Amino acid sequence: MNSVSIAQKPFLAVLAGQTISPAPLWLMRQAGRYLPEYRALRAQSKNFLDFCFRPELAVEATLQPIRRYGLDAAILFSDILTVPWALGQKVEFLEGEGPKLEPLRSARDLDRLELAGMVERLSPVYRTVAGVSAVLPDKTALIGFAGAPWTVAAYMVEGHGSRDFLIAKSFGMAEPAAFRRLLDIVTQATIQHLFAQIEAGAEAVQLFDSWAGVLAETEFRQWVIEPTRVIAAALRARFPAIPLIGFPRGAGGMLASYALETKVGAVGLDTQVPLDWALQVLPRTLPVQGNLDPVALVVGGLALKDGVRRILDRTRGRPLIFNLGHGVPQTTPPEHVAELVRLVREG
Ligand code: 1CP
Numbered sequence: 001m002n003s004v005s006i007a008q009k010p011f012l013a014v015l016a017g018q019t020i021s022p023a024p025l026w027l028m029r030q031a032g033r034y035l036p037e038y039r040a041l042r043a044q045s046k047n048f049l050d051f052c053f054r055p056e057l058a059v060e061a062t063l064q065p066i067r068r069y070g071l072d073a074a075i076l077f078s079d080i081l082t083v084p085w086a087l088g089q090k091v092e093f094l095e096g097e098g099p100k101l102e103p104l105r106s107a108r109d110l111d112r113l114e115l116a117g118m119v120e121r122l123s124p125v126y127r128t129v130a131g132v133s134a135v136l137p138d139k140t141a142l143i144g145f146a147g148a149p150w151t152v153a154a155y156m157v158e159g160h161g162s163r164d165f166l167i168a169k170s171f172g173m174a175e176p177a178a179f180r181r182l183l184d185i186v187t188q189a190t191i192q193h194l195f196a197q198i199e200a201g202a203e204a205v206q207l208f209d210s211w212a213g214v215l216a217e218t219e220f221r222q223w224v225i226e227p228t229r230v231i232a233a234a235l236r237a238r239f240p241a242i243p244l245i246g247f248p249r250g251a252g253g254m255l256a257s258y259a260l261e262t263k264v265g266a267v268g269l270d271t272q273v274p275l276d277w278a279l280q281v282l283p284r285t286l287p288v289q290g291n292l293d294p295v296a297l298v299v300g301g302l303a304l305k306d307g308v309r310r311i312l313d314r315t316r317g318r319p320l321i322f323n324l325g326h327g328v329p330q331t332t333p334p335e336h337v338a339e340l341v342r343l344v345r346e347g
Helices: 005-008 011-014 036-042 048-052 054-071 082-086 108-112 121-135 149-157 164-173 176-200 217-238 252-262 275-281 294-299 300-315 335-347
Strands: 073-076 092-095 098-101 141-147 203-207 244-248 267-268 288-290
Touching: 005 011, 011 203, 036 048, 036 054, 048 054, 054 073, 054 108, 054 121, 054 164, 054 267, 054 335, 073 294, 082 092, 082 149, 082 176, 082 217, 098 149, 121 141, 121 176, 121 300, 141 149, 149 164, 149 176, 149 203, 149 217, 164 176, 176 217, 203 217, 217 244, 217 252, 244 252, 244 288, 252 267, 252 300, 275 300, 294 300, 294 335, 300 335
Parallel strands: 073 141, 141 203, 203 244, 244 267, 267 288
Antiparallel strands: 092 098
């Protein structure tokens, strides 16, 4: 990242280690069904994957929350499950039910995956990145993203969402060599996917490890920390100025090991992690992001005000990107997001 962008974009300045007041803010899942303009746009597509792969629609979905709220960063509108699709797995989003994948349940099933040609199949995503990059306000940064290998592999094996990803965990423990191979394929796919987003104009990237929290220590080290370390090293080697935010949701007591051993440039804090403890175990210079309970955003009023105050007070003197501890819930009243922006900007 050049120094001009950092000077103009508070989000990038914090990722470069500066402490800024008011803290820059964006929200995970800032585009989505809680916005009436998103619902109208979404109605133009027959299914969710088609929506993700139509750059004119995906650019608009990315920009909607920026126009409405003037957030400090836009996040590419896409989904983590475009990668399994581009590797050749059957992926569908059934209305109101979430994703359905043709599950990978044996070493032989992995032979169906094909890394060659993946980036070409995902070219509409990079056209979306370029389209957003061309029209974004000067002070707004553009974030690219991918699911982290464990989380993506978990959906690929399980075939759908789950509370505990018991099938995926069992497969990983019962067939460690095959699961290792799957993680390696997804790791390489993720590196290529992030590189292509950066080449198209992404100025920072985030890895969503949404299901890191279902793993015990041994698997956390092998399936979360190790692949993330490989991705962080590849990014640093090729794009040393592009920051990587790691979001290991539910990492709990593994948080410091995750941050130190993966060498990600910033860490997303989920809702459950005690903030003072996290700030104590993480290096003082490491930028942190998140932690506000999304329910406080749904409820608004005093719950929101107190939640914001608590985070701003406790992170004083530390590089902070304001965010939620997980995504914006569908039931969020849009005016509560406007109130959140006002509260954070007041400092
Ligand atoms: O229109 C719709 O109803 C589709 C809902 C939706 C949306 C708006 C899905 C289906 N994905 C998305 C967009 C999305 N997904 C973004 C866009 C950018 C933004 O933040 O505004 C991002 C970053 C994601 C990432 C994603 N997809 C994650 C990681 C973050 C998280 O929430 O933990 C995960 C786990 C997914 C899978 C997924 N995609 C969609 C759903 C409903 C799910 C969860 C499925 C489940 O486990 O039940």
